[in-house]
Amino acid sequence: xxxxxxxxxxxxxxxxxxxxxxxxxxxxxxxxxxxxxxxxxxxxxxxxxxxxxxxxxxxxxxxxxxxxxxxxxxxxxxxxxxxxxxxxxxxxxxxxxxxxxxxxxxxxxxxxxxxxxxxxxxxxxxxxxxxxxxxxxxxxxxxxxxxxxxxxxxxxxxxxxxxxxxxxxxxxxxxxxxxxxxxxxxxxxxxxxxxxxxxxxxxxxxxxxxxxxxxxxxxxxxxxxxxxxxxxxxxxxxxxxxxxxxxxxxxxxxxxxxxxxxxxxxxxxxxxxxxxxxxxxxxxxxxxxxxxxxxxxxxxxxxxxxxxxxxxxxxxxxxxxxxxxxxxxxxxxxxxxxxxxxxxxxxxxxxxxxxxxxxxxxxxxxxxxxxxxxxxxxxxxxxxxxxxxxxxxxxxxxxxxxxxxxxxxxxxxxxxxxxxxxxxxxxxxx
Amino acid sequence: xxxxxxxxxxxxxxxxxxxxxxxxxxxxxxxxxxxxxxxxxxxxxxxxxxxxxxxxxxxxxxxxxxxxxxxxxxxxxxxxxxxxxxxxxxxxxxxxxxxxxxxxxxxxxxxxxxxxxxxxxxxxxxxxxxxxxxxxxxxxxxxxxxxxxxxxxxxxxxxxxxxxxxxxxxxxxxxxxxxxxxxxxxxxxxxxxxxxxxxxxxxxxxxxxxxxxxxxxxxxxxxxxxxxxxxxxxxxxxxxxxxxxxxxxxxxxxxxxxxxxxxxxxxxxxxxxxxxxxxxxxxxxxxxxxxxxxxxxxxxxxxxxxxxxxxxxxxxxxxxxxxxxxxxxxxxxxxxxxxxxxxxxxxxxxxxxxxxxxxxxxxxxxxxxxxxxxxxxxxxxxxxxxxxxxxxxxxxxxxxxxxxxxxxxxxxxxxxxxxxxxxxx
Numbered sequence: 001x002x003x004x005x006x007x008x009x010x011x012x013x014x015x016x017x018x019x020x021x022x023x024x025x026x027x028x029x030x031x032x033x034x035x036x037x038x039x040x041x042x043x044x045x046x047x048x049x050x051x052x053x054x055x056x057x058x059x060x061x062x063x064x065x066x067x068x069x070x071x072x073x074x075x076x077x078x079x080x081x082x083x084x085x086x087x088x089x090x091x092x093x094x095x096x097x098x099x100x101x102x103x104x105x106x107x108x109x110x111x112x113x114x115x116x117x118x119x120x121x122x123x124x125x126x127x128x129x130x131x132x133x134x135x136x137x138x139x140x141x142x143x144x145x146x147x148x149x150x151x152x153x154x155x156x157x158x159x160x161x162x163x164x165x166x167x168x169x170x171x172x173x174x175x176x177x178x179x180x181x182x183x184x185x186x187x188x189x190x191x192x193x194x195x196x197x198x199x200x201x202x203x204x205x206x207x208x209x210x211x212x213x214x215x216x217x218x219x220x221x222x223x224x225x226x227x228x229x230x231x232x233x234x235x236x237x238x239x240x241x242x243x244x245x246x247x248x249x250x251x252x253x254x255x256x257x258x259x260x261x262x263x264x265x266x267x268x269x270x271x272x273x274x275x276x277x278x279x280x281x282x283x284x285x286x287x288x289x290x291x292x293x294x295x296x297x298x299x300x301x302x303x304x305x306x307x308x309x310x311x312x313x314x315x316x317x318x319x320x321x322x323x324x325x326x327x328x329x330x331x332x333x334x335x336x337x338x339x340x341x342x343x344x345x346x347x348x349x350x351x352x353x354x355x356x357x358x359x360x361x362x363x364x365x366x367x368x369x370x371x372x373x374x375x376x377x378x379x380x381x382x383x384x385x386x387x388x389x390x391x392x393x394x395x396x397x398x399x400x401x402x403x404x405x406x407x408x409x410x411x412x413x414x415x416x417x418x419x420x421x422x423x424x425x426x427x428x429x430x
Numbered sequence: 431x432x433x434x435x436x437x438x439x440x441x442x443x444x445x446x447x448x449x450x451x452x453x454x455x456x457x458x459x460x461x462x463x464x465x466x467x468x469x470x471x472x473x474x475x476x477x478x479x480x481x482x483x484x485x486x487x488x489x490x491x492x493x494x495x496x497x498x499x500x501x502x503x504x505x506x507x508x509x510x511x512x513x514x515x516x517x518x519x520x521x522x523x524x525x526x527x528x529x530x531x532x533x534x535x536x537x538x539x540x541x542x543x544x545x546x547x548x549x550x551x552x553x554x555x556x557x558x559x560x561x562x563x564x565x566x567x568x569x570x571x572x573x574x575x576x577x578x579x580x581x582x583x584x585x586x587x588x589x590x591x592x593x594x595x596x597x598x599x600x601x602x603x604x605x606x607x608x609x610x611x612x613x614x615x616x617x618x619x620x621x622x623x624x625x626x627x628x629x630x631x632x633x634x635x636x637x638x639x640x641x642x643x644x645x646x647x648x649x650x651x652x653x654x655x656x657x658x659x660x661x662x663x664x665x666x667x668x669x670x671x672x673x674x675x676x677x678x679x680x681x682x683x684x685x686x687x688x689x690x691x692x693x694x695x696x697x698x699x700x701x702x703x704x705x706x707x708x709x710x711x712x713x714x715x716x717x718x719x720x721x722x723x724x725x726x727x728x729x730x731x732x733x734x735x736x737x738x739x740x741x742x743x744x745x746x747x748x749x750x751x752x753x754x755x756x757x758x759x760x761x762x763x764x765x766x767x768x769x770x771x772x773x774x775x776x777x778x779x780x781x782x783x784x785x786x787x788x789x790x791x792x793x794x795x796x797x798x799x800x801x802x803x804x805x806x807x808x809x810x811x812x813x814x815x816x817x818x819x820x821x822x823x824x825x826x827x828x829x830x831x832x833x834x835x836x837x838x839x840x841x842x843x844x845x846x847x848x849x850x851x852x853x854x855x
Contacts, residue, residue, distance in 0.1 A: 291497075371800055
């Protein structure tokens with residue numbers, strides 16, 4: 001029997017059981033009485049972590065772009081020659097992995113033999129096996145993944161935005177890299193990255209299933225050995241407050257121009273919960289101004305100015321921005337309207353709108369609790385220090401003044417950039 | 431456990447009580463024979479109504495109400511099941527015990543649903559012209575924007591070519607021309623005809639009082655003079671392949687999108703006993719968590735990032751898709767056909783079949799962990815002459831043999847080869 005904490009959330013009939021395994025791994029369990037079980041095992045290591053050293057080392061090591069993602073692909077190779085997917089397939093289990101700017105995640109969802117599946121997951125992620133041959137083999141596959149991304153206008157637009165907002169922030173690095181950068185990847189580089197970032201103290205295991213914490217820790221005991229904690233130092237960077245580029249555009253094969261407007265938030269709080277609260281304030285603020293009940297979204301829709309309108313927030317430990325996006329024949333006109341909206345934000349935001357949007361935000365989080373996929377949500381917040389159901393209290397504590405204050409901090413043209421992907425030769429498809 | 435109740439001629443209420451979830455879901459489906467000339471007006475009905483009703487005259491009013499009702503949602507979709515057109519109104523809201531104050535969310539949501547169904551905003555005897563024009567313009571934009579997603583566009587083009595003589599091959603929302611020609615009167619008449627003649631299936635999943643919902647829908651629909659359409663037979667599935675069609679289309683892409691359309695000669699017309707062996711085979715070939723296409727075309731040959739197979743059961747189409755460099759086009763095509771030949775020849779390992787069975791069983795079990803998929807399962811069940819319970823379905827999967835699989839795949843024939851390639855080809 002190990003020591004663990006049980007966090008109870010009676011108003012939503014949920015709990016999170018938290019334990020630190022003796023190997024150094026933080027483990028979370030959200031019990032669910034369902035046939036499916038889901039486990040997410042991942043590390044705080046993503047596309048942006050390309051220049052780093054361990055505490056005590058003199059020099060920073062710089063890696064080619066795309067190395068975290070490349071490493072994720074190569075984790076599926078095993079020394080015994082059996083493919084990892086084949087091991088899961090025996091139980092009919094769906095397994096996969098992904099790499100974002102911030103994290104690399106390995107996960108499965110199963111309906112039988114949960115503990116056996118968990119064993120496979122912990123085992124393959126804790127046993128790297130990189131050879132010259134298997135690393136070279138992946139060049140063709142990832143090369144095609146990169147090209148698939150090159151044909152995706154939405155993805156192009158997202159990276160245009162990051163380049164516009166940031167001059168030096170490594171979040172602008174393309175997660176999959178380029179055909180040229182991945183050509184420089186070797187087994188030695190992969191081992192260096194693995195040994196740095198796949199230290200268990202930099203990782204999390206989050207599980208949602210009909211199972212006990214003792215059973216989960218039992219599997220950890222079998223597979224994971226005690227590791228000395230390491231301290232990773234990512235190379236610091238200087239970033240000016242104003243945006244890097246006010247406007248960027250590119251031509252691609254699209255039916256009409258698509259655009260994204262980003263607002264850079266320069267206040268990156270170091271405490272995970274405070275950062276999460278700020279992101280909730282930002283959620284409520286953007287919902288009031290651009291959400292389905294806002295004048296802005298209804299006007300651009302009714303006038304036909306913007307099709308497929310969307311808005312959102314994106315933040316992690318080193319960056320934060322809000323965005324609005326859509327499709328428009330006149331992106332500049334949509335942008336003018338947007339500027340006008342944020343200029344008058346203070347008079348637009350009414351206490352009754354705040355109350356309504358806040359309650360609706362809380363409800364949206366409760367609605368998202370069903371199903372074992374909650375393990376994924378827990379991983380994404382826990383890796384940055386917030387337990388997923390604690391978000392409810394963070395939202396509840398947001399005040400009207402918080403929202404007004406944030407709007408005053410954010411809404412300045414020098415933090416804002418417009419980016420557009422236009423049809424080739426300016427010809428809209430009829 | 432599903433409780434089915436007939437509440438009027440051609441109208442059924444299907445309740446699946448489930449207290450494991452925090453969300454209640456209601457899905458109202460209107461089924462009519464598919465008519466390509468009506469695709470555009472039908473797909474506009476609910477989007478137009480959700481722009482305004484008698485009690486909530488603007489979309490803003492509706493959105494405010496949904497936010498007041500704790501993030502409840504009311505939205506619609508237009509789809510087809512073979513040659514049946516399906517208009518769906520989807521509703522979801524939090525169960526009472528998770529509402530933090532005394533707001534009566536359920537009553538609020540039902541009031542809104544009633545408005546959307548029978549009290550839409552009208553002027554001069556049709557839908558409000560402005561709302562129809564707004565939705566027409568957005569729908570046309572979405573149809574034009576199909577080209578933005580290259581992979582999906584390539585699949586659609588292939589299927590359209592395969593089904594050029596079948597209503598299923600016609601764009602689900604119509605063409606831009608069709609949409610531009612639609613008048614408010616067309617949409618309104620189609621709406622009235624939907625209420626009068628569609629077969630209506632209502633699904634509820636969650637924790638509600640079924641009687642209350644039966645009364646609610648009875649009140650709404652008995653006020654309408656109904657003459658329910660009986661003719662909901664899917665058109666027969668094509669029984670032969672003519673000359674193989676080869677289509678190359680140019681676009682400004684850096685990666686070619688290959689789509690290969692096969693006829694499986696196995697479809698929803700057949701009994702599940704016939705379909706299940708094909709589905710297990712499809713899992714082995716290209717849709718399972720490990721499969722021949724992934725293992726060979728991607729992992730062994732490094733030709734692509736994705737290569738997979740999907741099945742359009744209504745029409746018996748098996749579609750293989752992959753993103754490949756132009757210079758590898760021939761090589762990839764050959765590799766895919768080689769794997770298909772293995773399926774036909776029974777060159778399948780016992781382990782592959784066992785994995786495919788476990789995967790297929792797991793998929794069935796997982797359906798019952800999500801209220802959305804529980805509704806989808808029960809809805810799709812209606813289309814089989816001999817539907818199976820989950821346990822029976824799983825039992826049939828277990829019994830599938832290698833011979834059955836290769837027999838099914840022997841019938842598979844190449845129909846259409848489609849390649850979307852870069853400009854300088």
